[in-house]
Amino acid sequence: MTAHSLKTQPDPLFEPIGIIGSGIAGLITAHVLLQDGFKSVEVLTRDRSVGGVWSEERVYPGLRINSVHGEFRFSAMPMRAPDNSVKTGGRLSGEDVRQYMEDFTERFLKGKIRFETEVLNIRRGDHGRGWKVLVRDGVAGGIETVSYYSRIILCTGGCSSPHYPRPLTPDAAKAARFSGPVLHSMHFRSRIEDLLTCTTPVDSHEAPGAPSIVVIGGGKSAQDSAAYLAREGLPVTMIFDSVDAFLASSTPLPPYIRKSRFLSIVSPHRELRSRLERFLHTSWLGAAIVHCLWNALAMYSFYVLGVSRDSPLRRTHSLFWNTRINDEGIPSEGSFHELAVSGKISLVAPARVAKFGDDGRSVILDDGRVFPAAAVILATGYQSTWRPIFDDISMEQLGLGRHRSNLKTKYRWDYASLANPPDVPGETSWSASIYRGLVPAKNILNRDFAVNGAMFSAHHTYVCEVSAHWISAYFRGDVLRLPRSIGEAIDAAQYDGEWVQRRYPHSLNWISESNSSTVAFWTWPQVVDDLLEDMGVRAMRSGGSWVSWPFKAISLDEISNLKAERDQANRRGEICA
Numbered sequence: 322m323t324a325h326s327l328k329t330q331p332d333p334l335f336e337p338i339g340i341i342g343s344g345i346a347g348l349i350t351a352h353v354l355l356q357d358g359f360k361s362v363e364v365l366t367r368d369r370s371v372g373g374v375w376s377e378e379r380v381y382p383g384l385r386i387n388s389v390h391g392e393f394r395f396s397a398m399p400m401r402a403p404d405n406s407v408k409t410g411g412r413l414s415g416e417d418v419r420q421y422m423e424d425f426t427e428r429f430l431k432g433k434i435r436f437e438t439e440v441l442n443i444r445r446g447d448h449g450r451g452w453k454v455l456v457r458d459g460v461a462g463g464i465e466t467v468s469y470y471s472r473i474i475l476c477t478g479g480c481s482s483p484h485y486p487r488p489l490t491p492d493a494a495k496a497a498r499f500s501g502p503v504l505h506s507m508h509f510r511s512r513i514e515d516l517l518t519c520t521t522p523v524d525s526h527e528a529p530g531a532p533s534i535v536v537i538g539g540g541k542s543a544q545d546s547a548a549y550l551a552r553e554g555l556p557v558t559m560i561f562d563s564v565d566a567f568l569a570s571s572t573p574l575p576p577y578i579r580k581s582r583f584l585s586i587v588s589p590h591r592e593l594r595s596r597l598e599r600f601l602h603t604s605w606l607g608a609a610i611v612h613c614l615w616n617a618l619a620m621y622s623f624y625v626l627g628v629s630r631d632s633p634l635r636r637t638h639s640l641f642w643n644t645r646i647n648d649e650g651i652p653s654e655g656s657f658h659e660l661a662v663s664g665k666i667s668l669v670a671p672a673r674v675a676k677f678g679d680d681g682r683s684v685i686l687d688d689g690r691v692f693p694a695a696a697v698i699l700a701t702g703y704q705s706t707w708r709p710i711f712d713d714i715s716m717e718q719l720g721l722g723r724h725r726s727n728l729k730t731k732y733r734w735d736y737a738s739l740a741n742p743p744d745v746p747g748e749t750s751w752s753a754s755i756y757r758g759l760v761p762a763k764n765i766l767n768r769d770f771a772v773n774g775a776m777f778s779a780h781h782t783y784v785c786e787v788s789a790h791w792i793s794a795y796f797r798g799d800v801l802r803l804p805r806s807i808g809e810a811i812d813a814a815q816y817d818g819e820w821v822q823r824r825y826p827h828s829l830n831w832i833s834e835s836n837s838s839t840v841a842f843w844t845w846p847q848v849v850d851d852l853l854e855d856m857g858v859r860a861m862r863s864g865g866s867w868v869s870w871p872f873k874a875i876s877l878d879e880i881s882n883l884k885a886e887r888d889q890a891n892r893r894g895e896i897c898a
Contacts, residue, residue, distance in 0.1 A: 333768075333797055336471035337361040339454055341440050341710075344373020346774025346785045347476035348422060349395050352429050353789035356884055357797060363470075364430070365456065367439040371430075372422040374480050375415060381510040383549055383655070384415030387541075387648040389579065393418055393782055396881040398425055410573025412650050436460065440710050443473060445718070451769070472796055475772045477706035479836020483507050484704045488676045489537065494697070497677035506542035506700040509549075520695035522554035523665075532693035533557055533667065535684055537674050538700030539564035539636075541647050544657040546698050551660045558667040558692060560674055560684075566637040567658075569622040569649040576874035582863065584779075586871050587611050588641070588843035589738050591820040594850075597871065601738065608737035615641040622649070626658040633670035634661060642743055643827050644777060644842040705833040719770065720754035720763035720811075723818075723834060732816060734823050745826045754814050757852065758839035759788055760795065762810035765803065768795055775838035777828075778845035783877055790883050791852045799887065800894030802855040846875065857890035858883065 338359055340347050343366035354362045370377040386393065390411030394400040400421050403413055426434065437459030446453050452473045457465050483505035487493070494503040502515045509516075521531040536547045539561030550557045577583070586595075589602040601607035619640050626649065628634045638645045649658060660666045675687040677697075684694050707721050716722050756762045758776040771792040778784045794801050804810040821828060821840045828840050841848040850860035862880070865873035 333471075334358045335360050337363065337469065338472045338474065338796070339452065339468065339470035340364045340474045340476055341443075341454075342366060342373060342476035342478060342481075342774070343368065343371040343426075343434055344375070344476060344478050344774060345422075345781055346478065346788075347373070347474075348425060348430065349782070349786050350474055350476060350773050350789040350792060351433055352395070352397065352425075353786070353793050353884070354796070355429070355433075357793045359793075359796070362433060364434045365438045365440055365454070366434060366436060367459070369436055370423065371426045371434060372419050373478055375418040375422055377419060377423075379507065379510050380415040380419045381513060381549065382416075383552065384545055385656075386413050386415060386418060388413050389573075389650070391876065392580070392780060394421060394877060395425060395782060395786055396877040396879075396883075398428060409653070410579075410650055441465065442712070443710050444712065444715050472769045472771075474770075474792060475707065475835075476774045477710075477835055478774050479706065479777075479833050480703050481507070482704050482706045482709065482833075482835075483699075484702045485699060486701055489674060489697070489699055489701070494677055497679065498681040499677045499694075499697070500681045501694060501696040503697045504699070506536075506538070506546050506698055507703075509542075509546050509698065513549075516550060516696055516698075517553060517555070520555060523556050524554060531556060532682065532695040534696045534698065535560060535674075535692060535694040536698045536700060537561070537684075538702075539670070540645065540700055540702070541565055543698070543700030544647075546700060547666050548655070548657040548660055551665045552655050556667075556695075557665075558669060558694075559661075560669045560672050560686070560692070561633075561636075562671045562673060563636045563638060564634055564670075565645045565647050566619065566640050566643065567622055567626075567647045567649045568618060568640070569625040569658075570651060571625050573651060577872040580874040580876070581872045582846050582875065583871050585844045585846045587614055589734075589736050589824065590844040590847045591734065591817070591824075592847070593736075594847070602736040603738075605737050608740065611738045612641065615639075626652055627662045628658065629662075632662070633668040634658065636670055638827070639743065642825065644825055644832075644840060645827075646842070703833060703836070706835040708834075718763065719761040721761055721834060722754065732819055732823075734820065739823065742823075742826050754811070754818075755838035756804065756810045756814045757791070757855070758817070758841075758848075759792060760810075762804075762814045763807060765807060765810040768798065771795065772838055775835055776845075776848070777832060777837050777840045777842060778848070779842050780845050780875075783875070783880070784841075784845050784849060786877070786880060787849050787852050787883070790880075790887060791856060794856055794887060794891070799891045800857065802857075856887050857894060858886045 340351050343364050347364050351362050351364050368376045368378055390402050390406055393413055403417050439457045441457055442455040444453055451469055451471045454468045457463055491503050501519050504512045533556040534550055536543050536559045547557045547559045586598055593599045601611050661668055673687045674684045676685050678685050683691050685691050754762050756765055760771050764770050773788045774785055776784055817839050825840055853860040863873040863875045
């Protein structure tokens with residue numbers, strides 16, 4: 322790769338840019354572009370408020386997230402510390418995040434959001450220039466119009482297009498004459514009143530033994546839904562094959578563990594830059610230390626939350642090999658695990674729901690067991706948000722979909738820490754087509770299309786903010802380390818895709834394209850380092866000595882002056898050129 326500048330538009334700052342989605346990625350991308358001097362930036366969202374997953378339409382009372390204070394914000398604006406911050410370690414609620422996103426928008430993006438605007442189709446403009454975006458304008462009564470943008474940034478994320486197992490769709494429920502509410506967990510907030518009135522409380526004397534609300538799935542949305550209903554005193558049964566892994570501790574973790582590079586170092590990356598990483602992942606002793614550590618974290622988490630050895634909650638994914646992991650923090654009254662361990666949430670596992678019962682009031686498992694159900698919540702994941710808005714030709718032209726890797730050189734990454742991976746039946750060698758997780762490799766020379774928010778990582782806001790700077794530099798035509806050709810970009814994307822398959826054998830079984838342009842769960846700091854170096858600015862910003870660097874807390878304040886640093890690096894690069 323070489324550092325070079327390729328400008329495709331004479332005045333890129335004055336060309337209209339469309340950002341699809343108003344979640345974390347969409348908001349910070351719009352902010353960075355405006356700060357960089359782009360004059361015409363517009364965010365399109367089908368919602369009535371900003372935030373995406375954290376919008377007013379989706380956040381409900383009592384929702385807790387995996388992040389703590391100082392993590393889920395942007396560098397341009399601090400976040401108010403949540404209530405009981407000292408006691409909880411700064412654990413954030415969904416309401417904390419929702420309010421922050423609305424405040425950020427009011428301060429920095431007022432007038433830049435087109436609400437209730439559903440994107441129906443995106444395709445190349447006339448003569449192959451720019452993009453035509455067909456939208457349905459809810460504010461204008463649902464009329465369909467076409468808008469033109471010189472550049473598009475997809476920030477649709479991976480949690481806004483529900484996946485319904487075919488035998489359990491709302492249509493299947495209707496065909497079976499199921500009498501209660503049937504909904505995806507995405508719509509939990511809007512259907513709360515229906516759920517609260519579909520059955521009677523556990524302690525009710527009017528209808529003892531009333532049917533449960535059945536929650537299907539073992540992920541975080543299933544756990545959150547079940548916990549909310551159980552706190553309301555309703556009977557809840559959760560049916561799953563396995564549940565998300567989790568981390569928990571008896572006291573809040575200190576920043577030198579919780580917010581440092583420590584967990585990223587004990588997780589292998591495709592490139593091992595430090596001696597410590599090479600020792601941990603290429604030697605038998607280092608690998609033993611790595612796996613002992615992750616196993617100890619899992620066992621300690623079970624102990625802290627009181628999960629017995631015979632509990633279905635032990636059917637978790639691996640902390641090391643998977644990305645379906647939640648941070649439970651310290652034990653708290655009314656949390657999912659507290660309610661499940663105390664029996665206030667009934668657990669049925671391992672099990673799968675096969676269909677609705679013929680009586681209209683039950684679900685039937687694949688082993689024939691029947692469970693009465695007053696309502697069914699499908700916490701069954703999400704599908705790609707990209708496919709509904711691109712036709713097959715556009716998907717192929719851009720290279721947004723997955724494909725079989727055709728790299729001539731096969732990389733093995735024979736790390737000692739990656740020996741004996743779990744067996745994944747049916748897993749095939751699919752590859753991503755998104756360079757750096759940000760730009761479709763086939764389109765990289767055009768500098769008119771990018772993706773943000775599709776990297777699967779454990780620090781979404783930090784990754785999205787640095788990614789927004791990278792995209793802005795790419796659109797401005799700044800000096801930027803890029804592949805010299807489309808072929809080189811495709812090879813680099815496939816190299817990354819092969820690494821994801823090696824590192825996380827389970828991941829592509831459940832993550833859609835729009836949520837996995839690359840997977841850098843624990844190793845997000847290393848991925849951010851790559852992006853910073855592409856822009857010619859300093860990486861490994863948390864600093865520290867050769868002894869302390871793994872434990873230095875990472876802060877968003879480290880990137881608060883990134884624009885100025887980029888401008889300086891760009892001037893240096895232009896002089897050198």
